[in-house]
Amino acid sequence: MIRGPGVSRRTFNAGLLAGTAAATLPLPAFAQKRGGDVVMAQSSPPPTIDAQTSSAAASRNISLHVHETLFARDEAANPVPDLAEGVDMAADGLSYRFTLRSGVNFHNGKVMTSADVKASLERYAQVGMSKIFMLPVAAIEAPDSKTVVVKMKNVFPGFIENLSSPRAPCAIMPEEECAKPAGQGGRIGTGPFTMGEFRSDSHIMLHRFDKYSQNMNYKERDGFAGKKTAHFDSVRIRFMPEGGARTAGLQTGELHVIEALDAPVAKRLESDRNIRSYTMMPWAYQTLIMNTAWGQTQNLSFRRAIQAALDLEEIMAISTSGLYRMQPSWQHPGTAHYPGVAGLEKFLKQDQAQARALLRDAGYKGEEFAMMADNTNRPHIDTATVVSEQLRAVGVNVKLSVTDWPTIFTARTKPEGWCMWPLLMGIEPYEGPYGVVGFFAGASPAMMKQDPVIEEAQAKLTTSLKLEDRVAAVKMFQDRMYDQALSLKVGDSGWIQATRANVMNFAPYRIPRMWDVWFA
């Protein structure tokens, strides 16, 4: 049985974001103050407020204040119970029996029952953005009002990790809301805030839910789970595309919290006593996705030439404005599936002479090397620019195309016309290994051509009940990625959230959480 703290809690993942732990220490209870209207800014509006149907960070920032899930991630990204008291997994791994918390209120006044949970899970299987993890589900049953049983077609040890992921949250909503089509649900949840006025290019209002049912199995806030207390009367989330305007708003006090601050700006504001910035490391990692089905990158020697030609640290230093660390593993250190970095040293050192020799081996004659990047995400375009110059230095004729995100997306899902593109992976490594390995496996792998060893690693990862077997599968994946240069991991990047100094008890996390935070 997996239960909350204080009971027999089994962790799935451990140690991620350990750097934030100090920031989560609770202040003395007498310091907490109720009331006030906090204003937060994020760069873009949510593509939808239907929590289940979007994996956009802009949606998560909002929906995770309004919605909760059966299991959620704790401060260190481990799956822990949230709306569930716990779960019993059958010994054969073919069923999960969830016991629900009692007396949990929805924003419409209704009390949550197993019928609501069943309907929510079934809706997710239909319209959820990460519904692929529901494919192994054979049936969902509600034997009584406090119990939900999920029966599996086959063993899938990543089920709880996926169910607890905040990426596109498997939000629990009232049964009647679940009949709504994709994009049209999502206003009613069980979270500490209710959804108010939404103007898609201006702001959304969240209001404190006074009948919120706190999870008393915990003593305090813990990641997306824990005992949450909403202190603010309201949270106004403004959508402000211009970074300079967001910073100005924080400086003037019009904004109290901003979801992201560039490293150079954070450094400039260090002396401002009215502003506090909070750094998270790691937040994401930068990758270079290769196309092994088309162009020069079909050739192993050519891919290895790229691997040898690149100075990874220079790429990270420039693309993150110094907010990075060099860490070669495809999993974050300290997490349950971290496979270590043994044997990777030889792939990490730049060697231009070797790169030129490998280019000769590949029979490269100066043909155009098609690289693409989107201008939506600055680390992408900066990475592509530095990589282009480093490859040109060893004689690769790089043609860099920069377009917007939808264009890149369309291009990168086609098997021809491109050789490489940079992608910052953030939420996936936070989730664990399933999203990362799965991205390079299956019917449409990111590198466009299935690799038998990656497929084997994926199969072992998704069917092995023993953790050590799954770690071995991740190691198999990682070794193959480096050995065949199927795609490259460049390095880890950080993230900075910032608040006014009068916002107390703030702790940075995947979203700026507005519960357990109050004004001085």
Add this chain to the structure above:
Amino acid sequence: MLRLIVVRLLAAVPVLFVVSLVSFGLTLLVPGDIAAEMAGQMASREEVDQLRAQLGLNRPPLERMVAWYGGVLQGDLGRSILLNQSVGSAILERLPVTLSLAGIALLVAALVGVPLGLLAAAKAHKWQDQAAMGTALVGLSLPDFWLGLLLIWVLAVKMQWLPSGGWVPFSDDPIGWLRSIAMPAGVLALNQMGPLARMTRSAALEVSNSDFIRTARAKGLAEPRVFARHVLAAAAVPILTVAGISFGIALGGALVIEQVFSLPGVGRLVIGAVLRRDWPVIQGGLLLTAFVFVAVNLIVDLLYLWVDPRLREQR
């Protein structure tokens, strides 16, 4: 006059048709669609294809085009995929922001630019002329996004006189509305003031050498009165022409200004729709923009008749 309005509105129909045709063509030419945005960067091609099918984006272009024109003929501009709202209502909600921004900008530009142009003409080739035209040139040359950010830093961060961005509806708080619109409208006005001042100077100089102006001076009228009453009236037609064009440019400039100052106007709606490929909003937004241009030209034509009696007689 009614005949003029009807004729001009009828003439606008083919213009709007061509605009809609071009915008529809662009939707077919530009790669990518909204399904990619909604699915997220790690989504597989199958996931995106499935979403595309759910949203009806895999229908043949001709079928989509016929359905869209059918709706437009019934006054329905379609439904935004992202906003889950009719395009017409999404635009109408935001139109007051954009129109008030462009309108106030043009008003301020006219109130400053026209007297500046008249001053330059009255003091032609003297230092006042140089100073006035230099000011106009500076206003014309400064990039509005840069000026916007600079003013945010000075007036919001340093002086704390005005908010750094955001929008307060007039109905909620008239003072708050004025404060929220002052900086963005000021930036746009500075850009529009230049062409107005230069055209006013040029037209006023041309008119000031006319016989009737010499007659007015010979009658002993004071120079300010000559300029205010006679020169300005005679130069009004070209000034109105530039003002009409300026309003159109101000609407275009509002796209950038709304981004910088986080104003929820039509410009921001359309930019967001372009970046996310929300085609119904792009088409509706372009159609509306074209219609506003046609309407502004019509209003300018009507104003010609009002300021120049000769044109009324010709009709």
